[in-house]
Amino acid sequence: xxxANAGIGMTSQxxxxxxxxxxxxxGIRDDRVLQAMRVLPRHLFVDExxxxxxxxxxxxxxxxxxxxxxxxxxxxxxxxLLANDKPQKILEIGTGSGYQSALxxxxxxxxxxxxxxxxxxxxxxxxLHSMNLHNVHCKLxxxxxxxxxxxxxxxIIVTAAASQIPDSLTEQLAIGxxxxxxxxxxxxxxxxxxxxxxxxxFEKNKLEDVVFVPFVNEGKx
Ligand code: SAH
Numbered sequence: 001x002x003x004a005n006a007g008i009g010m011t012s013q014x015x016x017x018x019x020x021x022x023x024x025x026x027g028i029r030d031d032r033v034l035q036a037m038r039v040l041p042r043h044l045f046v047d048e049x050x051x052x053x054x055x056x057x058x059x060x061x062x063x064x065x066x067x068x069x070x071x072x073x074x075x076x077x078x079x080x081l082l083a084n085d086k087p088q089k090i091l092e093i094g095t096g097s098g099y100q101s102a103l104x105x106x107x108x109x110x111x112x113x114x115x116x117x118x119x120x121x122x123x124x125x126x127x128l129h130s131m132n133l134h135n136v137h138c139k140l141x142x143x144x145x146x147x148x149x150x151x152x153x154x155x156i157i158v159t160a161a162a163s164q165i166p167d168s169l170t171e172q173l174a175i176g177x178x179x180x181x182x183x184x185x186x187x188x189x190x191x192x193x194x195x196x197x198x199x200x201x202f203e204k205n206k207l208e209d210v211v212f213v214p215f216v217n218e219g220k221x
Contacts, residue, residue: 012043015055022057023075030079036106037075042068044127045097059211064117066213068097069159073192073210077157077180078103080194080207084178087154091172093143094159094215098124101136104157111136112150114143116216142218146172153177160215161190173197182212 020038028034043054045068050060059067078100081087088109092101095115101124104111113136115121121140128136139147144166146156151172158169158181165181173179177197184190192207 012041012055019055019057019071023072026072028072028075028079030082032082032107033075033078036103037071040099040103040106042071042099045099062097062120064120066096066117066120068099069212074100074103076207077192078107080180081155081157081178082107085176087177089150089154091147091153091156092159093156093169095124095138096120096159098128100157100159102128102131102133105133105136109135112139112147112153113137114139114141114147116140116142116218144168144217148172155179158182158215159212161186161212162215162217165195166217170195170197170202175199182210186214
């Protein structure tokens with residue numbers, strides 16, 4: 001029997017497999033991350049008009065001057081977050097399309113994610129719910145202040161570029177926990193940094209140069 005959707009589904013899986021091959025070629029090594037991305041339908045996180053481009057390794061617009069991050073960057077950040085002990089409870093700042101949240105949901109126990117744009121928050125919360133991702137908890141707020149109710153977190157991922165790392169966020173990191181955040185001014189080179197909290201303080205490492213939409217600090221709680 002002919003089924004119009006079956007064709008689209010097959011194309012998606014094939015193109016998704018090609019994307020995974022490309023990510024491997026670019027140096028992503030963690031099979032947990034690659035396998036989770038292989039089955040996650042990225043085309044559902046972008047507008048239908050862009051669905052055919054969803055498995056190219058590019059950032060795409062999601063409205064409100066925001067973008068769904070490039071798959072390579074998502075993979076790299078997720079791999080870095082899982083590199084040590086596997087985190088159970090993760091805080092994400094910048095829910096956006098929800099793709100990064102959904103990927104983390106497949107890999108860890110609980111994901112807490114904060115978005116400041118009401119329309120994106122509403123739309124993505126609905127999408128994640130419809131995908132039965134009940135371990136993603138969404139909040140509408142300025143992520144500068146993290147999400148104190150559920151702190152401390154084993155890991156924190158910031159998916160917008162900040163000019164500096166907000167102290168209010170690092171304080172919500174558990175000892176031994178790790179934060180990953182792009183830091184730098186817009187139109188300038190931003191650097192992806194990891195920050196590991198130790199008993200003595202924080203250890204900082206540079207991963208690589210990146211380009212992200214700005215982290216908007218509204219300066220209020
Ligand atoms: N992880 C997202 C990336 C979206 S782009 C994805 O995979 O689609 C970055 C997002 O961060 C945008 O939705 C933007 O609105 C949000 N953002 C920027 N500054 C923020 C802040 N201070 N608090 C919460 N969200 C913020």
